[in-house]
Amino acid sequence: MNTNALWGKVVARTLLALGLRHAVVSPGSRSTPLASALADLSGLDLAVALDERSAGFHALGIAKATRRPVVLLCTSGTAAANYLPAVIEARLSGIPLLVLTADRPAELRECHSGQTIRQVGIFGTYPVWETETAVPSSDLSQLRSARQTFVDAWQRAQGPLAGPVHLNLPFRDPLAPSVAEVGFRLPKGFDLENFCDVPEPLTLVPKIKPLDVVSRVLGAEFGVIVVGPHAPANRAQLAAAIRELAGLTGWPVLVDGAGTLRGDLVDSGVLVASYDLILRDTKAQKMLRPDAVIRLFDLPTSKTLRAWLADTDVPTVLVGRPGENTDPVHSQWTRLDAELVPGGAGASLALSPLQKLWRQHETKALRRLQKTSGVSWAFEGCAIPLLAEALEANDRLFVGSSMPIRDLEWFWHPTKPSAEIFCNRGANGIDGTVSTALGVARDGRRTFLLCGDLAFLHDGNALLLAKDFVGSLTIVVINNDGGGIFNHLPVASSKNFEKLWGTPQGVSLGKLCSAFGVSHQVIKNWNQFSREVSRGSIGVRVLEVVTNRAKDAAHRQKSFR
CATH class of the missing domain: 3.40.50.1220 (TPP-binding domain)
Incomplete structure (x- = not known):
């Protein structure tokens, strides 16, 4: 036991008492005191994500589905910078996150000490609240201060303006809980369980x-x-x-x-x-x-x-x-x-x-839309009504940005109460699409992700999370080999269209999935698609629907003229 280990236990158990049930941690040394304490908690779902950008969106997805704060923890240095896209999305969509960035103490900053950058303020104006904690101390008043800070952070993340809260956490050595610290003593009569037994707060919404x-x-x-x-x-x-x-x-x-x-x-x-x-x-x-x-x-x-x-x-x-x-x-x-x-x-x-x-x-409009999506060839919009027919009210559907979200607006017409729908429409980006969907699906409810090939490739590192994933996520990738939304914009007539906007990647999604040990299947026709989305599945699987980007765009433009 040492000062950092005690501090980590106080923080972890306080968060558990407040209602923390999920944390996403990326590996690193400086965050060891708190990472170790979180890992020792009973009743906490702890995910480990190698890529911090993926980790940020994974936590975002969990928070979307559970509607309560999720802890996000990383080491010092550029690790924190990779959280920025997820922090922005959380802020603009009002999703509670507790973003914890480990750091070196003040005496090791601004002197090229290694893996040290300016972390206070790194997320700009996007956190709803931000502060830096004191370097851990075994002094009882300092432990009380730490406890209070985390209670405050937990509540601020949930409102009245819900969103991400950033706490920067400086640690001195020793970092590992097993390393003895000369002169360390517990405060007299200190009872960890009693000290951390704070009342679970209640957020009242008008x-x-x-x-x-x-x-x-x-x-x-x-x-x-x-x-x-x-x-x-x-x-x-x-x-x-x-x-x-x-x-x-x-x-x-x-x-x-x-x-x-x-x-x-x-x-x-x-x-x-x-x-x-x-x-x-x-x-x-x-x-x-x-x-x-x-x-x-x-x-x-x-x-x-x-x-x-x-x-x-x-x-x-x-x-x-x-x-x-x-x-x-x-x-x-x-x-x-x-x-x-x-x-x-x-x-x-x-x-x-x-x-x-x-x-x-x-x-009248529904008849036109049904005619547009009722073709037998591989038109992207055909997937939407088939998903609407297959999904039940207890299912979840996460929809990627660009063309999928627009096709959903046009062709999603369920005839019964259907899936709970999630999307990242705060900043409307394609980054973190797969990671967020994995977070949404983490509790085990049958979940589907509908996205394009560029969104899937952009977040390819998310498939690292599939190894330990125990939920059910079916990823439907509409593969038109590029950015289909740009075929609907004036730049489609540019001589440099394919190079600058169409951006075909020519990647074998099957080989990519194989490298991560993820099931992959190319859909040959819509009857096969209906069968696959109707059945249950465990873990992560990818259904690839190959389409023709130019033909699809022409079909939409003709139909909506």
């Missing part, structure tokens, strides 16, 4: 009822309710609240594809899922123009919807995401920092004329 939301848009008759990407902790409660809100207003509910509620609201009569295609028609844009908007969560992906909302510039009420401006279209808006819950108001069950009008447009 609630708001539909009637209170409606009171902010009194007098508006021709509005819309827009629901962005979401994976609510209580999906039945939120679905009931939105039904009530739609009944009180008589407005339709436009739900993003990256939202669990598309399936939960499918029999409500108020759901509109084809808004992107509907609003591509200029007559429909004018006919359906709202005089007020109620928004929940971030905006959906659709540029068409965003442009329509920006053009209207009408009173807008945003519910959720406390403390942040999440309105990129700069509406005439106000924010209600609360969780929408049912209020039991006597809302109308009959569809209003406005809801019926939107449903008429929805029916």
Whole structure:
């Protein structure tokens, strides 16, 4: 036993008492005192990730699924820098992380002591809170200070502005718990279990009822309710609240594809899922123009919807995401920092004329979308309705950025309550896609990842996590050998398109998976795809769907013209 070992035990057991259940650690020397203490905890799920960038996103995925802070621990030096993309995503999507970076003490900084960089402030403005702890001491007052700091960090990560908290942790030698320290003594009468037995905190979230939301848009008759990407902790409660809100207003509910509620609201009569295609028609844009908007969560992906909302510039009420401006279209808006819950108001069950009008447009648009995705050849969009048919309400679906998230918006039309949907739509990047999905799937629930080949390759090191993975993750890779989204942009006509934007990699995904010991299968047809996604699996497997990037882009452009 030594000072660092005692400090590590105090911190680890305090975190366990607070409710910590998951930690992701990357190997290194300077973080040894706390890594050892975490590994000794009973009841803690400890993942070890060699690549810190992958580790950061893996922790992010676990936090998304569990909705509670996850500890992320690394050694000193550039290890911490690799956390930055995940810290950014956590901050912009409001996901609680406890980012712990081990460091050398002050006397070894700014003198080229090796594996030492400026770590305080390394994540810029993205942590919701940041501080540096004192060098560990066995003095009782210093141990109390450490305990208090971690309790504070745990609570700050969960709100009121939820997100990543960064604690920089300087350690002097000796680092290993087994190394004796001359002069070390436990504080007199010190009882570790009693000292760390802090009360588990309770985070209270303000609630708001539909009637209170409606009171902010009194007098508006021709509005819309827009629901962005979401994976609510209580999906039945939120679905009931939105039904009530739609009944009180008589407005339709436009739900993003990256939202669990598309399936939960499918029999409500108020759901509109084809808004992107509907609003591509200029007559429909004018006919359906709202005089007020109620928004929940971030905006959906659709540029068409965003442009329509920006053009209207009408009173807008945003519910959720406390403390942040999440309105990129700069509406005439106000924010209600609360969780929408049912209020039991006597809302109308009959569809209003406005809801019926939107449903008429929805029916026509759905027929067009079903025709677009109903082809027999290997069109990327065909995978979406087949997944919607195969996945159950207890399953999870993680959707990668770029084309998959857009295909989901167009073609995800479940006929029943379907999978819980997750995505990284804070910064909208492709980095960490596989690592995040592995985190989401870590608790054992059947999980699917839909991503492109570039997103899969960009996070190839995530497959290192497959060796010790005990959950169920099926990775569906749409392999169009490049960045399909760029085929839809003006740069597609550039003479340097393939080199700069298309970027075909020509990598054998089968050989890559084999190197990591991951099961891989090339899908030959859609019947085979349906069979594979319908069956259960243990561990990680990859289903590769080979498509033609140019042909797919032409098909979408022709269909949506």
